[in-house]
Amino acid sequence: MNFQIEFTRAPIVAPAREVSKEIGAQVDFWGIVREREQGRAIAGLCYEAHEPMARAMLAKILNELSALHDCDEVYFIHRLDFVAVGEASVLVRARARHRQAALRLTEELLNRLKADVPIWKQHVAPR
Amino acid sequence: MNFQIEFTRAPIVAPAREVSKEIGAQVDFWGIVREREQGRAIAGLCYEAHEPMARAMLAKILNELSALHDCDEVYFIHRLDFVAVGEASVLVRARARHRQAALRLTEELLNRLKADVPIWKQHVAPR
Numbered sequence: 001m002n003f004q005i006e007f008t009r010a011p012i013v014a015p016a017r018e019v020s021k022e023i024g025a026q027v028d029f030w031g032i033v034r035e036r037e038q039g040r041a042i043a044g045l046c047y048e049a050h051e052p053m054a055r056a057m058l059a060k061i062l063n064e065l066s067a068l069h070d071c072d073e074v075y076f077i078h079r080l081d082f083v084a085v086g087e088a089s090v091l092v093r094a095r096a097r098h099r100q101a102a103l104r105l106t107e108e109l110l111n112r113l114k115a116d117v118p119i120w121k122q123h124v125a126p127r
Numbered sequence: 128m129n130f131q132i133e134f135t136r137a138p139i140v141a142p143a144r145e146v147s148k149e150i151g152a153q154v155d156f157w158g159i160v161r162e163r164e165q166g167r168a169i170a171g172l173c174y175e176a177h178e179p180m181a182r183a184m185l186a187k188i189l190n191e192l193s194a195l196h197d198c199d200e201v202y203f204i205h206r207l208d209f210v211a212v213g214e215a216s217v218l219v220r221a222r223a224r225h226r227q228a229a230l231r232l233t234e235e236l237l238n239r240l241k242a243d244v245p246i247w248k249q250h251v252a253p254r
Contacts, residue, residue, distance in 0.1 A: 019213040021162035027233075028155040034224065035148035086146040097161065103234050106154075110226055 001066035003074040025099040031090040044084040069105040128193035130201040152226035158217040171211040196232035198223040
């Protein structure tokens, strides 16, 4: 499985869908900042990461998941610094021959992201 | 839950991502024609639907799934007639407050689509 991991401080833009004759399913998952966190209104979230550790952990997780779910390609991009309500903080793209592998890998990657990857968020209050 | 069901004879283009303060997760699922079906090389697939029945069945399925998975919006578009290898035959977009609802609804909708919706495909052999 090929994968690519990126961090960016600019708005996330989906790459064009590459044409492949072997890919039957592509999942694009967008994680978006909502206007309330734990009941409080926010202006956005500020994300920080330990980038080398986060990359290493994501690579480890993706290697583990690739043994469980037969995906061909995964693209992961996470935004850092301030992300306003309504904007995306993360995009995961999983491409596979069959839909179940792409959907399951995406779900498990997101669960592991929250649990194990050193990326932190802080609420930014509205003015 | 709001939903929209479309059939098209033109290539599928993803609508722009609408900004909402309540949506925390968006799943875009692309189903793409692969170059082999049951081991045989194909040029593409030709899709036919009984459109009124397919719409009614999809609406019924979406109403059932909305009771199980707390999604806000679902957009479903399926292509008809010839779809070449590498092109998308279907796009499902599910938007929800939380990722699990969007992922699960997408997966179940795709399972039900294959099982219950009157859309048929025929292999088109290469020249």
